[in-house]
Amino acid sequence: MLDTLNTHQREAVLHCAGPLMIVAGAGSGKTMVLTQKIAYLVRELGVYPDHILAITFTNKSAKEMLHRVTPLIDDSRRPFVGTFHAFCGAVLRRDMGYLGRPTSYVILDYADQLKLIKKIAAKFNLDDNKYPPAALLSGIDRQKNALIDPDRYPAQGSYDAILGSVYRQYQQELKTQNAVDFNDMIGLTVQLFQDFPEVLERYQDPYILVSGYE
16 A cells, blocks of 8 residues: 555654654645545554545545545445535534524525625615725625624724624624534534533543644
8 A cells, every 4th residue: 555655755654653744745746645544544553444534625626535544444334525615514413502503504605794794784774885895895805704793893083993893793694594604514513612622521522633734
């Protein structure tokens, strides 16, 4: 199995004691290394496949990785191979009840988000030229990416005050509709892990592989 790898690739596959970061360019065989590492963990070290978490950035690369690794594992169980959002979605479908919210929910895409922002802007009688809905949504996205919720949004000027109000209403609307957006999927999972260590512990399997982390 390891005969097809070069020296550095083989070292990466065999390294299983502690964290390891690999810096490599496109086409250098990163996906192959991760695939072979999963197979090595299962076949040589006896790790249960469902104790391996492999995260990548795109559905395409996740599908490719799973396609490659499946024939190498003689086991009915499979490692989790998917994107960050897919992993967070799986966590929330199982455990979002800890946050007092239903584990079944709707995920809004960009068009749905923009439609909701326009509805809120109309409710607040905002001028679309002064407060373009797309710009408001972009501002909310920035706060969510920084894990800043509406109650902690710093209102340092009139525009920030308006954006903060829209943000709070937006989140309330999402909760009322039992909906989340893609940023919520990350943020709610972080909140879940921070507030409920017993939930985090269930997902802290010994082997977590991440492809394309930045």
